[in-house]
Amino acid sequence: MTIEFHTWNTPNGRKISVALEEMGLPYKVIPVNISKGEQMAPAFLEISPNNKIPAIVDPDGPGGQRVSVFESGAILLYLGEKTGKFLPKPLIERIPVLEWLMWQMGGFGPMPGQVHHFIALENEQERAYGLKRFMAETRRLYGVLDRRLATHEFVAGELSVADFAILGWAWRHPRHKVELSDFPHVGRWYEALMARPAVKRGMEAKLD
Structure with a gap:
C-alpha cells in the first residue's frame, strides 16, 4: 500500500524521500507549503503535533493498522524497522x-x-x-x-x-x-x- 508523505523541499524532507526510494516503498507526496503556513493546518497537526514537516501516514502499519509518524529521525527508524533495511538487527x-x-x-x-x-x-x-x-x-x-x-x-x-x-x-x-x-x-x-x-x-x- 502507498505511504502518504507529507513534506516540503527541505533537508529533512529529502532524508525521507531518499530512504523511501532506497527501501523500494511506494509513496505519494502530499506537499505542505511551509512558506504559506500550511504546516499549521489542523489536519496536519493531527499527524504532526509539532507542526513540522515531514510526517508520514502508513495505511499498512504494524498489524495492518493505519499509523502516522512525525519527526524525520523517528520516520527513518520506523521505515528501517518496517522493511528490515538499512537498520541492523543485532x-x-x-x-x-x-x-x-x-x-x-x-x-x-x-x-x-x-x-x-x-x-x-x-x-x-x-x-x-x-x-x-x-x-x-x-x-x-x-x-x-x-x-x-x-x-x-x-x-x-x-x-x-x-x-x-x-x-x-x-x-x-x-x-x-x-x-x-x-x-x-x-x-x-x-x-x-x-x-x-x-x-x-x-x-x-x-x-x-
Missing part, C-alpha cells in the same frame, strides 16, 4: 547507526539551519554575530564527520538510515557556505551516495 551493529542518527538530529541540522537563518538577515550586526557562531560550529561538525569517514565507507559501517539523515543536510552544503573540498572524506562519501540511482530519485522527487 544491537552491537545498531548502536553506531543510532549514535550517528542522533548526532545528525542534535547537531548536523540545527547548526547549519541557524547558518541558513542568519545568512538571510539584513541587519549586518546580527548577521555577523550569528554567522561567526554557527558557521564555526557547522564546520566543526563537518570535521567530526570527516574524521569518521576517514576510516569508514559509511558512517555506521554499512549503509544505513544514519547516512540518509546526514545526507539530507550535506546536500545543502552550498547554502551554509561549506566547500566539500575542505573535507575530502565527506566529499568522497557524498559523491558515492549521490551516484546511487535510488538516491538520485529521492533527490529529484518533486516535494513542493
Whole structure:
C-alpha cells in the first residue's frame, strides 16, 4: 500500500524521500507549503503535533493498522524497522547507526539551519554575530564527520538510515557556505551516495 508523505523541499524532507526510494516503498507526496503556513493546518497537526514537516501516514502499519509518524529521525527508524533495511538487527551493529542518527538530529541540522537563518538577515550586526557562531560550529561538525569517514565507507559501517539523515543536510552544503573540498572524506562519501540511482530519485522527487 502507498505511504502518504507529507513534506516540503527541505533537508529533512529529502532524508525521507531518499530512504523511501532506497527501501523500494511506494509513496505519494502530499506537499505542505511551509512558506504559506500550511504546516499549521489542523489536519496536519493531527499527524504532526509539532507542526513540522515531514510526517508520514502508513495505511499498512504494524498489524495492518493505519499509523502516522512525525519527526524525520523517528520516520527513518520506523521505515528501517518496517522493511528490515538499512537498520541492523543485532544491537552491537545498531548502536553506531543510532549514535550517528542522533548526532545528525542534535547537531548536523540545527547548526547549519541557524547558518541558513542568519545568512538571510539584513541587519549586518546580527548577521555577523550569528554567522561567526554557527558557521564555526557547522564546520566543526563537518570535521567530526570527516574524521569518521576517514576510516569508514559509511558512517555506521554499512549503509544505513544514519547516512540518509546526514545526507539530507550535506546536500545543502552550498547554502551554509561549506566547500566539500575542505573535507575530502565527506566529499568522497557524498559523491558515492549521490551516484546511487535510488538516491538520485529521492533527490529529484518533486516535494513542493
